[in-house]
Amino acid sequence: MATALLSRSPTPPPSLTLHGSKAVSTMPSPALPTPGQDAERSIPIQIPNKHMCQPNPGGIKFTDPVTPPASPPNDAVSVEVKHEMTSLLFPPENYDSVCDSPPIFSIRAAALSAAVDHTAKQPLPDIEQIFPWAHGLHPDNAMQLSFFCARKKSARRTPTCYRGICIVKVGRDPMKSRLKGAIFPEEILPANPQVAGFLCVDPRDGFGVRNFHIQVGKFTGLSDIVVYGDDETDKIEVLRIAKRISLAQRHYRMQAQVAGALDFPRYSTFVLESTFSEVETLFPDMVTVGSKGNLTMNVVEFCHWERMEMCKMSEASEISNNVWIGSTADLRRQFDRREDRWGVQIESSDLAQMPLPEHLQDLLQDVDRSTAPVFIEFPGSGTISPTNWSRHDVDGIIDTCRWIYAVANGQFTEEESHDADGDHRMTPTKRVPRKILIHCADGYTETSLLALAYVMFSECLPVHDAWIKLHTEKKRNFFAYDKDLAFLRYIESTLLDAAARNRDQCFERQRIATPEWVFKMDGSLPSRVLPYMYLGNLLHANNCGLLQALGIKRVLSIGEEVVWSDEEREAFGRDKVMMVRDLQDNGCDPLEYQFRSCLEFIDEGHKLNEPILVHCKVGVSRSATICIAEVMRSERLSLPRAYCFVRARRLNVIIQPHLRFMYELLKFEETLALKAGKQPKRELEWLHVAREVAAMNRPYTRT
Known part of the structure; x- marks a missing residue:
């Protein structure tokens, strides 16, 4: 398939265009190929399913800036005291x-x-x-x-x-x-x-x-x-x-x-x-x-390093009894740690077909007869298009959820317990619960369709509640496509009815009421960078219902002001919103002078247990710069490590602080070191940092 994350914001992304499809890409590692060198000579490393956050009609390369540049000031520009670097190579x-x-x-x-x-x-x-x-x-x-x-x-x-x-x-x-x-x-x-x-x-x-x-x-x-x-x-x-x-x-x-x-x-x-x-x-x-x-x-x-951060972020965690979600790397990690093996491994993939009922029944017999791992494939997120929804897709996802529930909880499916006339069958007295891992390459993109559907089935929750619960209570960073959410809303009543019958309960159809904030969504949630800090866009910031559902109690607006009603502003608290004004993404307006006040506002919220959303217009440059600075400060990381940390957690949107912002962050390393009473020492030099960023972005750009 060739689906990419497309934000509905009208502003083009910063100097990057979508180059490939949603399929997992490969990047040169550890070296950047020289001009004329075949890409096949590079050592492939899987990278996240990152996609540009903007459409690119016709493959035309977008130009900067993200927001219109401010009017140039007069020629009287003050420059700080000139500083010259010394070197042991001179003379x-x-x-x-x-x-x-x-x-x-x-x-x-x-x-x-x-x-x-x-x-x-x-x-x-x-x-x-x-x-x-x-x-x-x-x-x-x-x-x-x-x-x-x-x-x-x-x-x-x-x-x-x-x-x-x-x-x-x-x-x-x-x-x-x-x-x-x-x-x-x-x-x-x-x-x-x-x-x-x-x-x-x-x-x-x-x-x-x-x-x-x-x-x-x-x-x-x-x-x-x-x-x-x-x-x-x-x-x-x-x-x-x-x-x-x-x-x-x-x-x-x-x-x-x-x-x-x-x-x-x-x-x-x-x-x-x-x-x-x-x-x-x-x-x-x-x-x-x-x-x-x-x-x-x-x-x-x-x-x-980004790959390692992504694997760390998406490390397997339990989303329901005996059902875990994680990355394919967790299989290797399990082997290295000699942990109890996963009894069932479900790989979500673009190339997979919906499991057939007879195949699932055969697998149940394998589960009961042997302790050997069972392997299943399931269609990846975004593969079921609204133009070809079929009964086969609806039945397939419900059958799969029912199968997972039976194996994870040591129960029997409806087909095993009843015959065609609805009468009870004689079944074995016991089924041993098995530990199940739903996984994909990056741990969050391909698995979201099945994970959301299963949480709905196992918890009897409508899709919006399952979406929020998986993100907040289960602490999973994941990405959901618009088409997946539309499909799950389409089958919501049928899926929940099947879940109720699975427990011999009666499903009340009239109880489903989709909250208003769902219809204001663009298909993505803000990215949780730290437990107390989210990175998002202006659309997220203007959706007060979404902020409330996620437990976000503060908003830091970088150059883009929220548009709330007076009632919303009063309910949220006027002192819980901070606005950084007159800051364009034009390569001239400085952000370094705002670091201190922004980080103090974030830190205040952290101490008061008030999670914060940091946003600009698209959530890739100005706000991403502030989030990187906070990670550098709070986690005591160098710029290269903090950049990879935030980039991995922005999921399917590529952060793109421009050159000046990145240089400001490299200078910020010096400030943090001096504040800690240490000798400043860069882990990587500017030339090296810029080259690495360019290499990371190359698979997503068209020159």
Whole structure:
């Protein structure tokens, strides 16, 4: 099937478009393929069924921003005191010379490790010194220039305050022997060796503030560069690439000086004298991927880290007696922990067909005869379309729920207990209850249809109550498609009638009353990021009935004000709503100055046991930034880990804080460290963070 989550908000998503279908995708891990490299050469890692939260008619790439940009202010822009980063690689004359023309120096593993550690402790330059230059200001891009340069005349000037370290790997196999933050020559050098300088990565057209993919090219020119090869790579090839890079650095510096940056710093090129094996042995914290292609877990690799966070979030939990819901990874986890095995494993999949009654009856005999696990497939969420609902689908889901209930509770089905005339049959005296796991790859997308239907059946609840109970009481993060909810509402009376008969009870049809908030939904609930903090959109915030059903008692509005009636506002409490005004998602308006007040409002609600909804318009940028900041503060996580934490819990919507917000969060790491009385030290540098984000988004984008 090819169903994607489509929000009804009219605003397009931030610079991303839907590329694939709902089927589970694969991402390159641990390395990002170089240009021209076949995707099949990458190590596949399953990732969540993430989908863009906006439609993309005709596959046209959307442009930024999410909300209209504010009018540019006057040219008088105040800039904080200029800060320049220092490096142990400057001056380069402290190191042995390898080549004089162009100048290249050698460095050993110990010196490189010390230099990387030193740079990680250097405070990043102030945001106004880096942006909007980092957004990409191509001289032919009139749209980008007219917006950013109208705000600040010096916006196009290349910063002279940043000094990073860029590590370049030379070698044919990009999936092995990767140092922390390593990139490939093809990412920064033109394909034609005769072309001078680095690649020009600034977009020639369009307006974009989420150009994560150009940050490697942008900041390479502001970095000392260390070139190395794996143990199989010829040192002559390493030196050849180093010479090209050194010449490119000289060309870049000349261009900057011509543009007016007469004080432009001198950056240098080094070759790593130590072998990769030596680095791997003596400095394992520098290695992302070992010489055998194994992820070392010493460095945060975003794709893999998101997968781990997703598995942690969706770890199997009991939703009804002996019935659990989780991810396919729980089967492996159960084996590793030597726990009691699942007696029945039901895999929800797009490719599965509705179980036939005779097949379910045969499986009941298998359950009674043997203790061996029983395997069943069930259609994944979103596979039953309203255009082809059939009696087969209705009977199939009811039969499956009845079967699960009988096996989980050690009871007998209606077919086993009665003959065709309704008379009682002679049945065995006892059935041993079995532990059942309903699972799918990510643990929350494909399983939601069957999970909701079973909670309805086992608890005799209408769909809206089952939806809320599964989310609140059972603490399951899951995603429900509009078509699933419509189907369950369609069969609600029939399903509950069958549930009542299963208990020899009488079902009262007139008791079902669908609350008003259900009809205001777009098919998704706000995402529970922390037990006390939800991330959502403006539609969620304007649905007071939904907030009440979820137990949300506070609302933090980031740039988008809720539209409530006076009665709703009074009932909710005016002091329970905080509004951050005049904040557009345009790459210019700062959010860092709001961190303190927003986090204090969230923390106050946490202490008072008042869960909060943080929202903007779509729930992917401004509000996501605040949620990441709160996770960094409360969970004491670095930006890379907090970003993956929130991204996994946003379920089928991809969070997309723009470049400036992400840089602000990286600076926020420094603030948190200083507040805790610690020496600030970034886990990953800006170039590495941006590159990882770009790699994660690549399966969902179309270039």
